[in-house]
Amino acid sequence: MPMVIVLLFFFITKNVLLKPIETNKDALTYLTQLGYNQNQCNSTSKLPCSLSTSSGIREYQKAFGLKETGQLDKSTKELLNKPRCGNSDTPHASKLSKLASMNSKWKKKHLKWVLRSRSSHISEEQTIQIIHEAFEAWTKHTPLSIERVCTNCEADVVFDFADGDHHDGAPFDGPGRTLAHAFFPEDGRVHFDASEKWTEKFDGHDTNLFLIAVHEIGHALGLDHNRHDKNSIMYPYYQFMDKHRILPDTDRQSIIDIYGSRETRKSLDPYSKMIAVLRNKATHKVLDSNSNKDVYTLDHNGSNYQKWVFIQQDDGTYILKNAATSFVLDSNNEHMYTHVLNGGHFQKWRFHRQNDGSYVMKNLATSRVLDSNGAGNAYPLDSNGGDYQKWFIEAI
Numbered sequence: 001m002p003m004v005i006v007l008l009f010f011f012i013t014k015n016v017l018l019k020p021i022e023t024n025k026d027a028l029t030y031l032t033q034l035g036y037n038q039n040q041c042n043s044t045s046k047l048p049c050s051l052s053t054s055s056g057i058r059e060y061q062k063a064f065g066l067k068e069t070g071q072l073d074k075s076t077k078e079l080l081n082k083p084r085c086g087n088s089d090t091p092h093a094s095k096l097s098k099l100a101s102m103n104s105k106w107k108k109k110h111l112k113w114v115l116r117s118r119s120s121h122i123s124e125e126q127t128i129q130i131i132h133e134a135f136e137a138w139t140k141h142t143p144l145s146i147e148r149v150c151t152n153c154e155a156d157v158v159f160d161f162a163d164g165d166h167h168d169g170a171p172f173d174g175p176g177r178t179l180a181h182a183f184f185p186e187d188g189r190v191h192f193d194a195s196e197k198w199t200e201k202f203d204g205h206d207t208n209l210f211l212i213a214v215h216e217i218g219h220a221l222g223l224d225h226n227r228h229d230k231n232s233i234m235y236p237y238y239q240f241m242d243k244h245r246i247l248p249d250t251d252r253q254s255i256i257d258i259y260g261s262r263e264t265r266k267s268l269d270p271y272s273k274m275i276a277v278l279r280n281k282a283t284h285k286v287l288d289s290n291s292n293k294d295v296y297t298l299d300h301n302g303s304n305y306q307k308w309v310f311i312q313q314d315d316g317t318y319i320l321k322n323a324a325t326s327f328v329l330d331s332n333n334e335h336m337y338t339h340v341l342n343g344g345h346f347q348k349w350r351f352h353r354q355n356d357g358s359y360v361m362k363n364l365a366t367s368r369v370l371d372s373n374g375a376g377n378a379y380p381l382d383s384n385g386g387d388y389q390k391w392f393i394e395a396i
């Protein structure tokens with residue numbers, strides 16, 4: 001008996017806010033939201049609505065391998081009421097959007113992300129860790145790198161937990177059914193329904209944040225739903241998956257198709273002909289110089305004095321030539337400066353990639369690394385693992 005009460009309580013709290021899909025009208029509204037039946041049942045259509053409801057249901061049944069009855073039968077109703085992503089299944093169905101889909105990727109390689117709010121069920125620290133891991137599940141296969149910035153900082157990808165109507169035209173529906181949604185590049189908004197019972201645990205209960213975050217970040221990076229492969233993390237319905245199955249092969253290939261693979265980047269080494277800005281991880285200032293051969297950091301202003309041409313050497317090091325002055329980055333034990341190219345070891349830099357996608361730049365002659373501070377000074381120092389010694393390479 002107590003078990004029955006517990007179950008009943010669970011059922012009531014879980015569904016108290018959400019009206020299940022029961023009627024053809026409910027189904028039509030919901031299927032239209034999900035991208036089915038798009039041009040069938042509007043004011044200009046000559047088809048009666050009942051007919052288009054049937055064709056919408058049939059389209060949905062076909063997509064998910066259900067018996068194509070065109071009726072709101074038991075199995076169709078069951079699937080419609082299951083928890084899933086709120087993104088449309090055919091977001092790029094129209095001609096115009098198809099074009100958008102082809103260009104649906106981030107042009108920059110370094111993406112900043114921020115967590116603006118969280119669920120009451122998972123701590124902020126854990127949420128940050130989960131989102132970081134979910135992001136890396138994708139980016140580690142590509143040349144993309146990610147960086148979390150402060151809560152109020154500007155970012156490319158913005159994560160929020162929101163309740164009900166949160167002013168983006170796609171209100172959440174309370175516990176159950178719609179769990180989250182995300183916008184395609186280069187929008188970057190990722191929203192989780194705050195009224196879900198989110199969990200960090202992989203015990204098959206409640207809604208696992210990591211799995212949904214991987215899915216939504218997939219959208220934020222440009223991937224559509226994959227309705228035909230239940231093994232894909234981009235399958236629209238929530239399904240429990242072991243963490244070690246992330247990222248499934250099919251999704252790995254999809255993200256590589258858009259951004260290329262990390263291996264390709266290494267072997268082709270685009271740095272050999274690259275012009276880039278070097279942005280410090282701690283200060284966000286970029287490496288700058290002037291015609292007096294001074295080297296320092298400054299806020300990014302787009303001038304050629306802040307652009308560096310990467311010239312790859314046979315030993316794997318690089319010479320960095322300033323795009324405005326044509327002097328190259330040089331140093332001794334104490335100072336950074338630029339100088340005419342002389343081919344010496346003091347002008348050669350080895351780039352050590354860090355887990356966050358940034359680089360530590362070590363001088364070949366002194367073994368000191370390029371360091372900086374908040375006052376805008378740039379200088380060589382022994383490596384200490386600090387963020388002031390980490391530089392993001394932003395190709396132009």
Ligand SMILES: [Zn+2]
Nearest residue numbers: 085086087236
């Ligand atoms: Zn989705």
Ligand SMILES: [Zn+2]
Nearest residue numbers: 166168170191
């Ligand atoms: Zn939203």
